[in-house]
Amino acid sequence: MAVDGESLMKLVEAKDTDFLIAFYAPWCGHCRTFVMGDDKGVAEMAPLELFNDDMLKAKGPTVVKFDITKSDIPAAFEVEFIPTVYLAKKDGSMARFKANPHDSSALKAFALGGEPAAV
Numbered sequence: 001m002a003v004d005g006e007s008l009m010k011l012v013e014a015k016d017t018d019f020l021i022a023f024y025a026p027w028c029g030h031c032r033t034f035v036m037g038d039d040k041g042v043a044e045m046a047p048l049e050l051f052n053d054d055m056l057k058a059k060g061p062t063v064v065k066f067d068i069t070k071s072d073i074p075a076a077f078e079v080e081f082i083p084t085v086y087l088a089k090k091d092g093s094m095a096r097f098k099a100n101p102h103d104s105s106a107l108k109a110f111a112l113g114g115e116p117a118a119v
Contacts, residue, residue, distance in 0.1 A: 003064045004071035015090040018061035020111050023084040025068050031083045034101050060112050
């Protein structure tokens with residue numbers, strides 16, 4: 001699901017579920033092969049899309065995508081580089097994933113409550 005600044009903050013502030021937010025830009029090479037498509041450009045096979053499928057099966061956080069070229073980044077998120085991934089939990093806590101987002105096992109552990117690579 002794609003979000004902008006306003007819709008992201010509404011989701012996070014509602015505290016109905018946990019969210020994994022991927023901040024990206026279409027011009028970023030790493031983003032193109034993580035968020036936007038696989039190595040061949042197939043959107044349905046993008047690592048983030050496959051990760052979303054895993055999260056749905058595991059009843060993990062809802063995965064959302066935030067294109068930084070289309071909306072201002074909400075002040076609640078510190079995005080120094082892209083892609084940047086945050087976990088926003090329904091208890092109000094937030095953590096930034098500090099490892100390589102292409103490391104799906106580390107990202108999965110982080111998203112499902114593990115603390116590695118979080119601040």
